[in-house]
Amino acid sequence: MAYEKRVCVMKQMKRGFSADGGTLSGVVYLERLGEELTVTPRLLGLSPLRDGRYVLVVHVGDRCECLDVGTTPAKLSGMPSLRGGVSVLLCFVRADAEPIAYGSCGDAIPPEALLSVLTEAKKRRLPVPLPPYEIPTPGSPAPLAPGVPLPGGSPEEPENSFRGKVYDDEAIAAADYYARECDENGRGEGGDPQQEEEGTGGGDPACDAPAPLLPRGSLTYYNEVRERLEEAMKKFPSDGRLKGAFPHSDWVKTDGALLGIVYEEGIPRYLCVAVERKGEPPADMGERAVFVPAAPYSEEGFWVVFQDADTGETVQVSMQ
Numbered sequence: 001m002a003y004e005k006r007v008c009v010m011k012q013m014k015r016g017f018s019a020d021g022g023t024l025s026g027v028v029y030l031e032r033l034g035e036e037l038t039v040t041p042r043l044l045g046l047s048p049l050r051d052g053r054y055v056l057v058v059h060v061g062d063r064c065e066c067l068d069v070g071t072t073p074a075k076l077s078g079m080p081s082l083r084g085g086v087s088v089l090l091c092f093v094r095a096d097a098e099p100i101a102y103g104s105c106g107d108a109i110p111p112e113a114l115l116s117v118l119t120e121a122k123k124r125r126l127p128v129p130l131p132p133y134e135i136p137t138p139g140s141p142a143p144l145a146p147g148v149p150l151p152g153g154s155p156e157e158p159e160n161s162f163r164g165k166v167y168d169d170e171a172i173a174a175a176d177y178y179a180r181e182c183d184e185n186g187r188g189e190g191g192d193p194q195q196e197e198e199g200t201g202g203g204d205p206a207c208d209a210p211a212p213l214l215p216r217g218s219l220t221y222y223n224e225v226r227e228r229l230e231e232a233m234k235k236f237p238s239d240g241r242l243k244g245a246f247p248h249s250d251w252v253k254t255d256g257a258l259l260g261i262v263y264e265e266g267i268p269r270y271l272c273v274a275v276e277r278k279g280e281p282p283a284d285m286g287e288r289a290v291f292v293p294a295a296p297y298s299e300e301g302f303w304v305v306f307q308d309a310d311t312g313e314t315v316q317v318s319m320q
Helices: 111-123 169-173 181-188 193-198 220-235
Strands: 003-012 025-033 036-044 053-060 063-068 074-076 086-093 097-105 249-253 258-264 267-276 290-293 301-308
Touching: 003 086, 025 053, 025 086, 025 097, 036 053, 053 111, 063 074, 063 111, 086 111, 097 111, 220 249, 220 258, 220 267
Parallel strands: none
Antiparallel strands: 003 025, 003 097, 025 036, 036 074, 053 063, 053 086, 086 097, 249 258, 258 267, 267 301, 290 301
């Protein structure tokens, strides 16, 4: 495989973003092996942020990618050769995008053009999906697309699992909604209903305790499939085409689809399957899928299905 390397020296465009108040400087290394591009920013004295984020806009050939600046290099797949030139723009993004530093190597794209790409990408940014308890979609955490199961198949469903159950108001009406098994046992063994009403009976305190709710961030479902998910993330090649829409995520390319994890504050929030397709979503995804364009205002892109990392429920989202 062909190996190419370019180094863009970054020149400051706006003051106020260096930790010591001086001139911001640094370089961005771009290394391409085959069609995979590794982007490694080395920025000296970049000031830490309380809010907002730093974004690196990278233009190579006919591709333009927006990457969150982190502590680890970013990897992009399917990238063209570096011989046509490379342009890099560092921006601070909060309500608006502000250019901070710019560098280029070979045929350059002006920073104004790169800034406009980031502005358009913000307009098309996919909203974070709502948690499943707000707009749940009944269903089973089975493989969401043909040919994309996790290694080893789907996990066995626990006997009393709440996933996959459909709401049935007739079933609820047929039973005492507030009755508890322990109450019935207590009265059947000679318990005094009047004493229980007044709180002087010998009821079991454990029966009176409310049922525990599944806490946010429990990662119950994620831990069920974690071993096989990590195996898949190591086995298949990485793919960065959805990093622009989901900066805090990891994706790998499997047979015919992408498998990904979207993080929230460093914790897995959604497990995703994405299929690249123009037009209607695959039949297996149906109404659960949301379309993520490959570029601003593009009709080509990915149909993505989200699973909550806590519960395994599929989650519907709406584009704004």
